[in-house]
Amino acid sequence: MLCCEIMAAIMVKAIEDCGLNSLGCMAHTLQLAVHDGVLSQRSISDCMAIGRKIVWHFKHSHLAMSRLGEIQTELGLSKKMLQQDTPTRWNSTFYMMSSLLAQKRALSAYGAEFELPASFSAYQWGLIENAVTLLAPFEELTREISSHTATDSDVIPSVEALKRLLNKSLSTDRGVKTTKATLLEAVKQRFNGIYTKPLYFLATILDPRYNDRFFDQATKQRVTEMLLRQLNKMTELENSTEKERNETEPPLKKTCTKSDGGATSLLDMYGAILEENMATEHQTHQTSPVGQQVNAYLSEPPISRSESPLQFWKSNMSHFPALAQAARKYLSAPCTSVDSERLFSAASNVIDEKRNRLMCEKAEMLLFIKKKHPTLTFTDEVARQSCF
Known part of the structure; x- marks a missing residue:
């Protein structure tokens, strides 16, 4: 427990020092x-x-x-x-x-x-x-x-599904x-703070599995306006090369909500919330290209929770260029420190008493290969050739 607390304090301090x-x-x-x-x-x-x-x-x-x-x-x-x-x-x-x-x-x-x-x-x-x-x-x-x-976009929908499930009376x-x-x-008390951080709202609305279906009407309007402000700021920073790259627009990948196999009570809560908000009309009253992108995206049905939101934006990058850029920014944050802690554990398998003189660059390359190819071992020929 003490080691976990020290590691958590170190990560928090590192983030603060980086100004993030x-x-x-x-x-x-x-x-x-x-x-x-x-x-x-x-x-x-x-x-x-x-x-x-x-x-x-x-x-x-x-x-x-x-x-x-x-x-x-x-x-x-x-x-x-x-x-x-x-x-x-x-x-x-x-x-x-x-x-x-x-x-x-x-x-x-x-x-x-x-x-x-x-x-x-x-x-x-x-x-x-x-x-x-x-x-x-x-x-x-x-x-x-x-x-x-898992990303920060999973937080608000998961908490809403949990609260709804706990409100139900069961046998x-x-x-x-x-x-x-x-x-x-x-x-409610422990997760009350998530509703005060814009990052959670922006990540949720930019996740095509959730869209704005987990917000009430007032919150939908507020988050949509928040998203438009962020998109307008990011659009101003776009350069001409990005516009040229998006000239050829591939056909939009059609997606639809599918029921997940082997649904449990928690999954039922996700589905119930999505169905209740499915018929809501989405109007931002914007005529700008960014506003039109937001209108079109919010009118799309959410994709299945088993699909990858990053793959969705990769497939629809040309259709929603501004939104795809924002998704790359806001869907990059993990919602837990579990994966970071796993990386610390993996590092202890790379640098040990018998390999204590391994250069930092080599250790980083080994960890990168292990992260991207979990089935490989540190003694594989691929890892040795890549690093040495």
């Missing part, structure tokens, strides 16, 4: 919201404590693990280890409770024959199951935003209604 605008890590904010809304609840924390005792029992006893494996085989269950959690990462606690739920029958059979340091009551098993169901969308979102393709709310309400308030 910085955004908070969405994954860390989710961690704080889940802790405030769920993990700090007495009934849930008691279940977590019992779960850790059970997992610790099997992690520190080969005999107990062997006996559990035999019971799993007898019950026709796959042999799986119980997962230990890390208090600083809420999703590891989610995985621990999920693994305990998956082995509920095996643990009950084990407890009937052998001694366990603690056990769950029937009520606590039900509470764990409902809590895991409640947190499943948060776990899914954490995986999505931790991807190297699995029994025993966790108060926890769910507390979690909703924690999400």
